[in-house]
Amino acid sequence: MDALELARWQFGVTTVYHFLFVPLTIGLAFLVAGMQTIWHLTGDQRWLRLTKLFGKLFLINFAMGVVTGIVQEFQFGMNWSAYSRFVGDVFGAPLAMEALLAFFLESTFIGLWLFGWDRLPRRVHLACIWAAAIGTGLSAYFILAANSWMQNPVGFQINEAAGRAELTDIGAVLTNKVTLVTFPHVLAGCFLVAGAFVVAVALWHLIRRSGPDTDPAWRSALRLGGVTAMIAAAVLAVTGDLHAKAVAETQPMKLAAAEALFDTEAPAAFSLFTVGTLDGTEEVFSLRVPGLLSWLATGDTGGEVRGIDEIQVSYAEMFGPGSYAPYLPVTYWSFRLMMGLGILTTLIVLWAWWAQRRGRTPRSRWLLRAGLVLPVLPVAANSFGWILREMGRQPWVVFGQMLTAEGVSPNVSAGDVALSFASFTLIYGVLAVIEIKLLLTYARRGLPDLRAPADDQDEQEEPGERVLDFAY
DSSP: OOHHHHHHHHHHHHHHHHHTTHHHHHHHHHHHHHHHHHHHHHOOHHHHHHHHHHHHHHHHHHHHHHHHHHHHHHHHHHTOHHHHHHHHHHHHHHHHHIIIIIIHHHHHHHHHHHHOTTTSOHHHHHHHHHHHHHHHHHHHHHHHHHHHHHHSOOSEEEETTTTEEEESOHHHHHTOHHHHHHHHHHHHHHHHHHHHHHHHHHHHHHHHTOSTTOOHHHHHHHHHHHHHHHHHHHHHHHHHHHHHHHHHHHOHHHHHHHHTOOSOBSSOOEEEEEEEOTTSSSEEEEEEETTHHHHHHHSSTTOOBOOHHHHHHHHHHHHOSSOOOOOHHHHHHHHHHHHHHHHHHHHHHHHHHHHTGGGOOOOOHHHHHHHHHTTHHHHHHHHHHHHHHHHTTTTEEETTTEEHHHHSOTTOOHHHHHHHHHHHHHHHHHHHHHHHHHHHHHHHHOSOEEEOOTTOOOTTSOTTOOOOEEEO
């Protein structure tokens, strides 16, 4: 493989690996804030215990996300310097906002929340976790704005003398139509991951430790996680429809590739499952839903959807000779795996919800087995969604402005990229083992025991309040 292909593989692997931590961090930040809020309003200690446990799991995941995210910044200068020179003036603006505003807000208040349990007044301490959660959401928004500019570049002009894109309207970049539909879709995906994670942990303890002494806090956690996941699934369906229509308008080739649709059709069916030739040009067998692709693209079951062949001709006239279709097997199957794993996640959550209705305790071993894989399913669905988003944009690194082959660093050899690729992969493998081990250890350990020492009264507390410490 040459330097370009290796650089693409490295960026793809490190990006997908980093994104394994992002959805859980964002979703769990808000759920932990919600748990602490319920405790603050009700005084029910089960919610404090849940806050302590899932807060610790959130911190572990947050730390891993920070470590793996740093590598993403370095790669722009190392392997993609031509791209960085071309888009730095535009692409760098939302990334700078993310670092200076969102990430500083997020990390600062996480530190205050972590070390402020017995030092800050309760309301101030509660505000810290909400500020951290809002910071994670803002961070996601700015990063999505930068990425959406690559999908649908707006608010810029090309400086022919300097050979680069220059920012002319930061408002247009931050309100890009692709950003506005992507952000709620990604945020809902994060809540699906976090809700499923909470359900899985609660389900494991309810089934493995079922009996008269079963801790009622786990039932509360399962209900909260279940409601979160089911609402998130409904929002994903709505925002996914809006996102598909935005893609049909701004990147019709991506939508056609996601369906492997070669010929323009009206109406266009959506294939649930297709078997074709190895090159993807001929269909052998397909299970289809009539008119569904037309609805996704146009909002009309009889609407016209342009095919790959027609779009290729128009792009060749617009941009010059070359192939402008992405790799079809990846776009086709990532689209279906994204949706299929999301639906499977929702069904398992509904099963768990049903099993604990009216005070029942889940006992099914099959449900326990489903719960063990439950946290993985929405994470994989999110990852396949990102693969579709990025691979469907190919061969462009900035749609209509710069080809991926033009963005690679000219002076970096294949050996250089291979060495860094192997090093990062090895390090990431070690970090993955550490992450999984820590999450499993503390999740299995369960809820903390609370004690309220009589001589440990915080001077900053409100009258009648007592500092609660915890031990594992």
